[in-house]
Amino acid sequence: MPEGQGGAHLELRAVSKRFGGVRALESVSIQVSAGSVHALVGENGAGKSTLGKIIGGVITPDSGEIVLLGRPVRFHSPREALAHRVATIAQELAIVPGLSAAENVYLGIEPRRRGVVRRRELRRRYRELCDAVGFGVPDSAPAGSMRTADQQKVEILRALARDAELLVLDEPSAALGPAEVERLHEMIRSLRARGRTVVLVSHFLREVLEVADEVTVLRDGRVVRSGPAAGESEGSLVQAMLGRPLEQTFPPRVTPSEGAPVVLSVRHLRAPGVEDVSLELRAGEIVALSGLVGSGRTELAEAIVGLRRSVSGSVEVAGSRLGRRSPRRLLSRGLAMIPESRKEQGLLLDRPVRENAVLSVLDELSRLSYVRRRAERRTATEALRRVDVRAANAGVAANALSGGNQQKLLFARVLLCEPEVLVADEPTRGVDVGARRAIYDLLTAFAAEGRGVLVISSDVEEVLGIASRILVMRSGRLVAELEGATATEQDVVAAALLDPEGLAGVAGMAS
DSSP: OOTTOOSEEEEEEEEEEEETTEEEEEEEEEEEETTOEEEEEOSTTSSHHHHHHHHTTSSOOSEEEEEETTEEEOOSSHHHHHHTTEEEEOSSOOOOTTSOHHHHHTTTOOOEETTEEOHHHHHHHHHHHHHHHTOOOOOSSOGGGSOHHHHHHHHHHHHHHTTOSEEEEESTTTTOOHHHHHHHHHHHHHHHHTTOEEEEEOSOHHHHHHHOSEEEEEETTEEEEEEEGGGOOHHHHHHHHHSSOOSOSSOOOOOOOTTOOEEEEEEEEEETTEEEEEEEEETTEEEEEEOOTTSSHHHHHHHHHTSSOOSEEEEEETTEEEOSOOHHHHHHTTEEEEOSOIIIIIOOTTSBHHHHHTGGGTGGGEETTEEOHHHHHHHHHHHHHHHTOOOSOTTSBGGGSOHHHHHHHHHHHHHTTOOSEEEEESTTTTOOHHHHHHHHHHHHHHHHTTOEEEEEOSOHHHHHHHOSEEEEEETTEEEEEEETTTOOHHHHHHHHHSOHHHHHHHHHHHO
């Protein structure tokens, strides 16, 4: 038992929750030891996030009992939970875009004098908190303009600023790169060493096994088992989550045929965050862009598809040079993109699944500015079937779908256009292990049809598992090209972290 771990900090006794006719949790009972890291794992829809939200007061259970430090409690809001020193960091970021990082972190608990916020004291406390945690989040710009990873750090800092004794972390590493994930893990271990309790909701099984003391596996709203993480492996967790073994994490790797034509050519592209990048993508090939968060991967993808204005350079699709680039224009020329954030950049969450699926071909389904509803329903049904989107019906809102089905919905929309090149930015972020394999199958099938796929991913294991070539970026430049079939995790991480001299040294030591 880890140092500082004691009796039960939290007990859930026969907790149940339904949303309409859908059972989210059914008589769930678990015990979380004080001073421990307790992980909740399961497929999307298994109930783990619902359970985390109940602990944090975001939602109220229909029945059952919550016992905190030996006393029954019932939270009706996150504020009530926070009064009991329980803080939640949700998967959906809840920053105030117009405020600075420091103002977000201390929102509602700002140092004041006679009702006036003491700005200097606020910044001093913020700097001290950042130094203590090791997160270098700048405070000079509105939080809404920050990268997703920095916004996630602001959420973590906000919980720590309130001195919570129990923290619920819902997918905290989903937006972080490898180096930042390791820093997050160090922070979680530090919290545990200081006697804090952490409930970790995560899709990343390796992360769970690295930091958790206990793990509870949920399936279909019920507890499959709960016990020490030391007795688990990735394979045992996957089998418990799915109810069956997952024979293989990745599908067979696809490689382009000899002499396959180039479907995407980028020459000396410059844009904000991108410095003189050239690359080629061939038909039947999956190429991955790897590197740390902030290395320029997303900036490069956005410059290629026209979401970021380029300063110089050229982009060709299937041998045809593209002039003025915009997402709509490039879609018609055979270049499509799955964005990094499906909720902010990809989906109309309040609109029906059917409407989201056909957005890319809406012109074809319209006549005299009116959508032909029968054609829309027929097209949407076929698109959803093609990628196996599972929804009660095509008329439900997109926000009612699980994360994996939301991501597959983006694929359904893109594949309707039959593009020659697909750019997929973090295609499996926030997706469980079962849906992740389904997305890998989609990417592989797309490439096997003779199309090109450019994947941006922070998951090194994912990059190694699906790509035929790996391009590593650092400081807006391509710094290494690796063969996917022979590269190792050390190769990718070293290229992302080290300058060319340092990389040569690593290669020398390896040989």
